[in-house]
Amino acid sequence: xxxxxxxxxxxxxxxxxxxxxxxxxxxxxxxxxxxxxxxxxxxxxxxxxxxxxxxxxxxxxxxxxxxxxxxxxxxxxxxxxxxxxxxxxxxxxxxxxxxxxxxxxxxxxxxxxxxxxxxxxxxxxxxxxxxxxxxxxxxxxxxxxxxxxxxxxxxxxxxxxxxxxxxxxxxxxxxxxxxxxxxxxxxxxxxxxxxxxxxxxxxxxxxxxxxxxxxxxxxxxxxxxxxxxxxxxxxxxxxxxxxxxxxxxxxxxxxxxxxxxxxxxxxxxxxxxxxxxxxxxxxxxxxxxxxxxxxxxxxxxxxxxxxxxxxxxxxxxx
Amino acid sequence: xxxxxxxxxxxxxxxxxxxxxxxxxxxxxxxxxxxxxxxxxxxxxxxxxxxxxxxxxxxxxxxxxxxxxxxxxxxxxxxxxxxxxxxxxxxxxxxxxxxxxxxxxxxxxxxxxxxxxxxxxxxxxxxxxxxxxxxxxxxxxxxxxxxxxxxxxxxxxxxxxxxxxxxxxxxxxxxxxxxxxxxxxxxxxxxxxxxxxxxxxxxxxxxxxxxxxxxxxxxxxxxxxxxxxxxxxxxxxxxxxxxxxxxxxxxxxxxxxxxxxxxxxxxxxxxxxxxxxxxxxxxxxxxxxxxxxxxxxxxxxxxxxxxxxxxx
Amino acid sequence: xxxxxxxxxxxxxxxxxxxxxxxxxxxxxxxxxxxxxxxxxxxxxxxxxxxxxxxxxxxxxxxxxxxxxxxxxxxxxxxxxxxxxxxxxxxxxxxxxxxxxxxxxxxxxxxxxxxxxxxxxxxxxxxxxxxxxxxxxxxxxxxxxxxxxxxxxxxxxxxxxxxxxxxxxxxxxxxxxxxxxxxxxxxxxxxxxxxxxxxxxxxxxxxxxxxxxxxxxxxxxxxxxxxxxxxxxxxxxxxxxx
Numbered sequence: 001x002x003x004x005x006x007x008x009x010x011x012x013x014x015x016x017x018x019x020x021x022x023x024x025x026x027x028x029x030x031x032x033x034x035x036x037x038x039x040x041x042x043x044x045x046x047x048x049x050x051x052x053x054x055x056x057x058x059x060x061x062x063x064x065x066x067x068x069x070x071x072x073x074x075x076x077x078x079x080x081x082x083x084x085x086x087x088x089x090x091x092x093x094x095x096x097x098x099x100x101x102x103x104x105x106x107x108x109x110x111x112x113x114x115x116x117x118x119x120x121x122x123x124x125x126x127x128x129x130x131x132x133x134x135x136x137x138x139x140x141x142x143x144x145x146x147x148x149x150x151x152x153x154x155x156x157x158x159x160x161x162x163x164x165x166x167x168x169x170x171x172x173x174x175x176x177x178x179x180x181x182x183x184x185x186x187x188x189x190x191x192x193x194x195x196x197x198x199x200x201x202x203x204x205x206x207x208x209x210x211x212x213x214x215x216x217x218x219x220x221x222x223x224x225x226x227x228x229x230x231x232x233x234x235x236x237x238x239x240x241x242x243x244x245x246x247x248x249x250x251x252x253x254x255x256x257x258x259x260x261x262x263x264x265x266x267x268x269x270x271x272x273x274x275x276x277x278x279x280x281x282x283x284x285x286x287x288x289x290x291x292x293x294x295x296x297x298x299x300x301x302x303x304x305x306x307x308x309x310x311x312x313x314x315x316x317x318x
Numbered sequence: 319x320x321x322x323x324x325x326x327x328x329x330x331x332x333x334x335x336x337x338x339x340x341x342x343x344x345x346x347x348x349x350x351x352x353x354x355x356x357x358x359x360x361x362x363x364x365x366x367x368x369x370x371x372x373x374x375x376x377x378x379x380x381x382x383x384x385x386x387x388x389x390x391x392x393x394x395x396x397x398x399x400x401x402x403x404x405x406x407x408x409x410x411x412x413x414x415x416x417x418x419x420x421x422x423x424x425x426x427x428x429x430x431x432x433x434x435x436x437x438x439x440x441x442x443x444x445x446x447x448x449x450x451x452x453x454x455x456x457x458x459x460x461x462x463x464x465x466x467x468x469x470x471x472x473x474x475x476x477x478x479x480x481x482x483x484x485x486x487x488x489x490x491x492x493x494x495x496x497x498x499x500x501x502x503x504x505x506x507x508x509x510x511x512x513x514x515x516x517x518x519x520x521x522x523x524x525x526x527x528x529x530x531x532x533x534x535x536x537x538x539x540x541x542x543x544x545x546x547x548x549x550x551x552x553x554x555x556x557x558x559x560x561x562x563x564x565x566x567x568x569x570x571x572x573x574x575x576x577x578x579x580x581x582x583x584x585x586x587x588x589x590x591x592x593x594x595x596x597x598x599x600x601x602x603x604x605x606x607x608x609x610x611x612x613x614x615x616x617x618x619x620x621x622x623x624x625x626x627x628x629x630x
Numbered sequence: 631x632x633x634x635x636x637x638x639x640x641x642x643x644x645x646x647x648x649x650x651x652x653x654x655x656x657x658x659x660x661x662x663x664x665x666x667x668x669x670x671x672x673x674x675x676x677x678x679x680x681x682x683x684x685x686x687x688x689x690x691x692x693x694x695x696x697x698x699x700x701x702x703x704x705x706x707x708x709x710x711x712x713x714x715x716x717x718x719x720x721x722x723x724x725x726x727x728x729x730x731x732x733x734x735x736x737x738x739x740x741x742x743x744x745x746x747x748x749x750x751x752x753x754x755x756x757x758x759x760x761x762x763x764x765x766x767x768x769x770x771x772x773x774x775x776x777x778x779x780x781x782x783x784x785x786x787x788x789x790x791x792x793x794x795x796x797x798x799x800x801x802x803x804x805x806x807x808x809x810x811x812x813x814x815x816x817x818x819x820x821x822x823x824x825x826x827x828x829x830x831x832x833x834x835x836x837x838x839x840x841x842x843x844x845x846x847x848x849x850x851x852x853x854x855x856x857x858x859x860x861x862x863x864x865x866x867x868x869x870x871x872x
Binding site for chain 2: 685686687706707708711712716717719723724725726727728729731732735736737738739740744747765766767783784786787
Binding site: 115258 | 426
């Protein structure tokens with residue numbers, strides 16, 4: 001059923017495109033399509049990376065952090081500040097922006113969320129919502145609602161005769177890949193990473209085995225925040241942003257983890273790429289498509305929740 | 319709740335209405351407009367409370383009904399030449415139909431998934447409102463013919479508030495409301511004990527959609543200009559939610575009290591500290607959710623100042 | 631009470647599989663009308679699943695539950711309830727942030743005027759001695775009181791059949807005697823049909839007229855208490871092979 005739905009969902013832009021005569025199937029158009037899909041895949045890598053942060057928190061604590069997108073937004077501003085105020089390369093600046101983010105996530109967990117893990121599930125939802133709100137307007141107080149952007153590697157690579165990829169996008173994709181692989185290796189090999197996975201399997205058993213689960217919660221939150229900020233940095237070198245863009249990232253990340261299966265890392269990676277490709281198709285083929293890309297996340301999210309609540313890779317029971 | 323209590327509470331409401339009727343002739347247009355928006359937020363908080371307070375389906379996107387209402391009224395008045403009161407009434411119907419359409423899928427989701435699906439529905443509708451130019455005039459918005467209407471809209475909002483309060487009072491003191499509560503507490507048990515949960519949830523959502531749609535319509539007509547970003551502004555959802563939570567969700571008086579107190583506070587701080595007051599609101603949501611989940615009324619109940627439960 | 635052999639409800643070849651697990655695998659029995667019957671069996675033998683299938687909480691893979699000449703399997707739970715079959719849960723499911731009185735009133739039929747429903751609620755609270763706690767939140771009651779509340783709540787619509795899932799579990803002796811007296815009262819004075827799932831053999835053997843034994847999702851025996859006590863299949867199911 002989900003497969004059927006996805007086939008329909010992905011063919012919809014084509015159908016509308018044909019109807020509105022934006023689809024041609026000639027050589028040039030197909031090359032453009034290839035470019036668009038490739039760009040979508042690369043964008044998907046970045047989405048996937050910050051969605052993994054959201055899915056980690058959900059997997060370990062069963063909390064949905066609706067301030068996650070605001071953390072991405074904050075990352076974009078950290079990147080902007082390091083570029084314009086300190087004169088650092090935004091990517092190089094991750095050496096200190098990511099630790100800052102980790103510390104922030106750690107503190108949010110310690111002072112806000114640790115007390116409500118395992119309680120009624122709507123309490124942390126409301127709390128992170130309030131947190132997101134405070135973050136939006138704190139940033140707005142300093143930077144106003146103007147859109148900001150960073151002029152970073154604006155030129156592009158000519159891959160083949162016809163397929164072009166933006167340089168900043170390619171760099172973002174590679175960085176996202178490196179960071180994601182790093183996090184996976186950490187979860188797989190490192191002692192703390194293993195403890196995180198054990199806690200998400202079963203917190204009670206983990207506690208009995210001598211794991212300090214509240215410590216694990218704080219590390220998880222820290223990593224999640226760092227992933228979100230890394231996502232923000234990689235977004236900031238490609239697109240403009242303002243304090244209110246965070247909500248879009250929250251919804252995208254949520255759509256991705258719903259699609260991939262909540263708490264599932266590989267699922268989040270696949271979901272990220274699928275969402276981004278969908279968005280690219282919409283913006284490419286629909287008239288006025290760029291304004292409508294947001295619909296992709298909401299549509300995918302709601303339909304997947306209804307048709308197959310566990311998503312592509314999620315466990316059967318939840 | 320005895321009949322005597324009902325009459326006493328009705329008298330209380332009548333007293334308030336009389337006081338509010340004195341506002342337009344006595345005070346400036348600015349004060350009049352302040353009270354009109356205050357009444358609007360009373361309506362919005364009471365409405366949000368029906369689906370989220372009583373039924374326990376926390377909506378993060380309730381502004382969608384408000385936005386739909388402002389648009390329905392504006393389109394009917396400006397593009398089709400309807401009388402504004404007819405258009406506002408029709409907006410209630412539009413809101414109800416819209417609630418049924420989105421309720422059918424999203425009410426099958428539970429807890430956080432419902433909340434975020436509603437957020438998605440609101441954001442998605444905003445994007446559609448921007449892009450469906452032939453219907454909504456797109457990002458340019460819709461302007462009403464310029465007239466001074468602060469008195470009519472004030473009275474309209476007052477009437478709507480009285481109806482909303484009476485409906486909320488009925489929900490809060492009837493078996494209908496108790497059944498919504500039962501869904502909040504344990505949906506499986508409620509269903510096993512004779513509550514057609516699908517029907518009741520839908521009824522709650524429709525009720526909680528009609529009033530914001532109509533209030534939105536009146537507000538748009540008062541403001542004389544609407545555009546997608548401000549009519550589907552997420553802050554409006556936040557206000558409804560925060561006012562109802564602060565006063566005490568799942569009660570009648572809670573959202574009214576919350577709206578009165580916090581809307582006045584926000585009006586005061588808004589002028590003096592435009593950005594800081596929103597940061598404070600964010601922090602305030604955290605504190606209320608963490609330390610006062612049942613609001614002022616819950617606080618009073620815990621200390622024995624008010625009776626537990628809604629029906630006695 | 632006059633000896634009758636009428637049947638209140640028939641379970642016919644009911645099946646429910648969860649993945650590879652056959653929770654209920656072709657179970658049939660006839661529930662005698664106006665009597666207290668017991669449903670016993672080792673843990674995981676499918677007793678609660680049967681309840682869930684009978685009340686529509688779960689949909690069945692196949693089979694029927696015939697009540698008043700109508701198959702009620704796969705109806706929604708509220709429809710089953712409105713036909714006159716009421717239940718309690720193994721782990722109580724009272725509404726914790728609603729008062730005792732509101733818990734009662736929530737289960738009243740909307741076809742009955744509110745004043746009548748209120749009277750019924752007062753009467754039943756009196757019946758289970760919860761009247762002094764009528765304004766207290768359900769979540770503040772002791773576990774035994776919650777069991778009583780759930781029991782009383784299940785009687786709000788004056789149902790014909792009452793399904794009780796482990797009413798004795800976690801209830802102290804005095805309260806249990808009370809509860810059993812109430813159950814007998816319902817059967818003797820009001821002619822209700824009652825089916826009890828229970829692990830407490832004293833309750834089952836001393837209070838049920840007919841007993842059904844389940845194991846691995848099927849009925850392995852039925853009969854009077856003495857017959858069941860000496861049935862070798864039952865002994866085998868409970869204690870394994872000798």
